[in-house]
Amino acid sequence: MHKEHVYLGVGSNLENPIKRVTDAFSALHTIEDTRVLKTSSLYSSKPMGPQDQPDYINAVCLIETALKPHSLLKQLQQVELDFGRERKGERWGARTLDLDILLYGSQQIKTADLTIPHIGMAEREFVTVPLFEIAPSMICQMENPFLIGWLTALLMG
Numbered sequence: 467m468h469k470e471h472v473y474l475g476v477g478s479n480l481e482n483p484i485k486r487v488t489d490a491f492s493a494l495h496t497i498e499d500t501r502v503l504k505t506s507s508l509y510s511s512k513p514m515g516p517q518d519q520p521d522y523i524n525a526v527c528l529i530e531t532a533l534k535p536h537s538l539l540k541q542l543q544q545v546e547l548d549f550g551r552e553r554k555g556e557r558w559g560a561r562t563l564d565l566d567i568l569l570y571g572s573q574q575i576k577t578a579d580l581t582i583p584h585i586g587m588a589e590r591e592f593v594t595v596p597l598f599e600i601a602p603s604m605i606c607q608m609e610n611p612f613l614i615g616w617l618t619a620l621l622m623g
C-alpha cells in the first residue's frame with residue numbers, strides 16, 4: 467500500500483487549546499491507514515485576522531497516510547467536528563480545532579475545496595516556525611524573504 471508523507475497544521479484558541487492540540491495528535495492516530503510520525507512543540511501566537519478572539523496554540527505534525535488528499539480532508543473535518551468545531555461563517559473566527567493540510571508529498575492541488583500547499587503557509591510564522599522545528603529542509607525550500615533573513619541571521623550568529 468502506497469503511503470504519503472503529509473504535514474498538517476493544527477490550531478486551537480477555544481476551550482483549553484493546549485489540551486485540544488495534544489488530544490488532536492492522538493485523534494489523528496485513529497484515522498484509517500494513518501499514523502503520526504512527528505509532532506512539533508506547541509506555540510502560542512496572537513490571532514491573525516479578527517483580534518476579538520483569544521490567542522492561539524499552534525503546532526504542526528508529520529503523518530504517513532494511505533488516504534488520498536480529499537479522503538484525508540474529509541477525515542480531518544470529521545475530527546474537527548468531534549472536537550466541537552462550529553463553523554459560523556466568520557472568516558478566521560475562533561475555533562476549538564483547525565486541521566489544515568499544509569503539504570501532501572510533493573503534490574500541488576487546486577480544486578474548489580482543497581488547495582495544497584495550504585494558502586499563505588509560507589507567510590505565517592505560526593506555521594513556518596513549528597515546521598522549521600520538525601522539517602528544517604522543507605522550510606528552506608520555501609520562498610519567504612522574512613524566513614530567509616531570519617535563518618541567515620540565526621546561522622551567522
Ligand code: A4P
Binds near residue numbers: 513522539553
Ligand atoms: N481547504 C482548502 N485547502 C485546504 C487545506 N489544504 N487544508 C478548504 C484544509 N482545508 C482546506 O476551512 C475552509 C475550507 O478550506 C474548508 O472547507 C476546506 O475545503 P475551514 O477550516 O472551514 O475554515 P477556516 O480555517 O476559518 O478557513 P481558512 O481560510 O482555511 O483559514 P486558515 O487559513 O485555516 O486560518 N491565527 C493564529 N495565530 N493561528 C491560527 O492557527 N488560523 C486561522 C485560520 C486564522 N488566524 C489564526 C489561525
Ligand code: MG
Binds near residue numbers: 564
Ligand atoms: Mg483551516
